[in-house]
Amino acid sequence: MKASMFRSVEAALRRAASASSSSSKHLLRRSYSSDSKPERKVAVLGAAGGIGQPLALLMKLNPLVSSLSLYDIAGTPGVAADVSHINTRSQVAGYVGEEQLGQALEGADVVIIPAGVPRKPGMTRDDLFNINAGIVKSLCTAIAKYCPNALVNMISNPVNSTVPIAAEVFKKAGTYDEKKLFGVTTLDVVRAKTFYAGKAKVPVAEVNVPVVGGHAGITILPLFSQATPKSNLSDEDIKALTKRTQDGGTEVVEAKAGKGSATLSMAYAGAIFADACLKGLNGVPDVVECSFVQSSITELPFFASKVKLGKNGVEEVLGLGPLSDYEKQGLASLIPELKSSIEKGIKFANQ
Ligand SMILES: NC(=O)C1=CN([C@@H]2O[C@H](COP(=O)(O)OP(=O)(O)OC[C@H]3O[C@@H](n4cnc5c(N)ncnc54)[C@H](O)[C@@H]3O)[C@@H](O)[C@H]2O)C=CC1
Numbered sequence: 267m268k269a270s271m272f273r274s275v276e277a278a279l280r281r282a283a284s285a286s287s288s289s290s291k292h293l294l295r296r297s298y299s300s301d302s303k304p305e306r307k308v309a310v311l312g313a314a315g316g317i318g319q320p321l322a323l324l325m326k327l328n329p330l331v332s333s334l335s336l337y338d339i340a341g342t343p344g345v346a347a348d349v350s351h352i353n354t355r356s357q358v359a360g361y362v363g364e365e366q367l368g369q370a371l372e373g374a375d376v377v378i379i380p381a382g383v384p385r386k387p388g389m390t391r392d393d394l395f396n397i398n399a400g401i402v403k404s405l406c407t408a409i410a411k412y413c414p415n416a417l418v419n420m421i422s423n424p425v426n427s428t429v430p431i432a433a434e435v436f437k438k439a440g441t442y443d444e445k446k447l448f449g450v451t452t453l454d455v456v457r458a459k460t461f462y463a464g465k466a467k468v469p470v471a472e473v474n475v476p477v478v479g480g481h482a483g484i485t486i487l488p489l490f491s492q493a494t495p496k497s498n499l500s501d502e503d504i505k506a507l508t509k510r511t512q513d514g515g516t517e518v519v520e521a522k523a524g525k526g527s528a529t530l531s532m533a534y535a536g537a538i539f540a541d542a543c544l545k546g547l548n549g550v551p552d553v554v555e556c557s558f559v560q561s562s563i564t565e566l567p568f569f570a571s572k573v574k575l576g577k578n579g580v581e582e583v584l585g586l587g588p589l590s591d592y593e594k595q596g597l598a599s600l601i602p603e604l605k606s607s608i609e610k611g612i613k614f615a616n617q
């Protein structure tokens with residue numbers, strides 16, 4: 267999945283480079299060939315932010331996108347003008363302020379939401395709830411109205427609560443489809459792959475590691491027992507890798523020392539997940555990514571695990587597979603915290 271995302275981006279970069287050095291006839295032929303893919307509109311809400319800007323760039327490089335809609339409460343005209351000059355397939359439009367939100371969303375196939383405040387050192391993701399819950403609620407109300415069939419990729423934290431909030435908003439509006447709502451946990455997978463490759467000394471491009479549970483602290487449960495290529499890391503190594511993956515967000519928050527949280531790695535992860543959603547919509551077979559979705563694989567109503575993506579969004583929520591004793595313990599310990607974050611979101615949405 268990561269490799270195929272790279273291929274898409276690489277192909278777009280190659281097309282752009284050769285288009286600028288070839289005649290206009292060639293340029294036309296190239297744009298016709300990319301236009302043979304279905305039209306797909308992607309909207310980014312929070313597009314002028316730390317994640318939103320690089321994510322807008324990466325989505326502009328994705329040849330599966332024909333229309334890129336950039337929305338924020340401020341700053342989007344500049345971001346849209348800038349990104350729109352890149353000679354790739356999609357048409358770019360910037361929308362600013364609530365009165366333009368409807369236009370930004372109309373006809374969207376995929377809506378990516380990195381809108382909201384990020385953490386500062388000393389904060390938990392749950393400390394963002396008071397501000398971000400309201401932002402997510404109002405954006406999802408507009409999604410229910412203007413693009414009820416879109417796949418929603420929720421990045422705004424705390425994901426463990428913002429996804430249940432979105433589900434409740436959609437239920438109230440009568441538009442909820444559990445196959446179309448995703449909490450983006452791809453960054454946990456990206457980190458687990460990077461850290462595992464470094465420790466096990468295996469080529470990072472070949473690494474696969476499922477990460478299940480949720481997206482905060484101990485609710486992030488990487489399943490290194492299922493990591494490939496196999497390695498014989500010690501129990502201590504696995505514990506250290508697990509902790510580093512769980513604290514990956516905090517590592518960045520502390521390094522940025524008050525200037526926000528992960529933005530560039532998150533944009534990369536968000537672009538991979540959106541690319542997987544688009545491939546699924548386009549009928550590409552066997553597209554699998556981890557995501558926090560409505561689920562019945564544990565007692566909790568939402569849970570992150572491997573998910574097969576298809577033409578209608580979630581095609582299948584895959585099970586956890588065999589867990590080591592250490593992972594079984596991790597699963598038991600994360601349930602109460604994840605349960606309470608989910609309930610907090612549901613309660614907020616129904617106030
Ligand atoms: N799921 C994940 O793995 C990750 C999630 N995040 C979360 O993503 C969110 C955004 O982070 P950053 O981009 O670093 O923050 P940022 O502050 O740089 O950008 C947020 C953007 O959202 C915009 N915004 C605020 N209210 C809005 C509204 N009602 N409608 C549209 N846009 C609105 C702001 O104007 C700003 O441009 C945070 O909640 C952060 O915790 C961050 C990293 C990883």
Ligand SMILES: O=C([O-])CC(=O)C(=O)O
Nearest residue numbers: 385453514515516527528
């Ligand atoms: O840690 C944060 O606040 C942002 C985030 O979710 C991550 O980087 O995983």
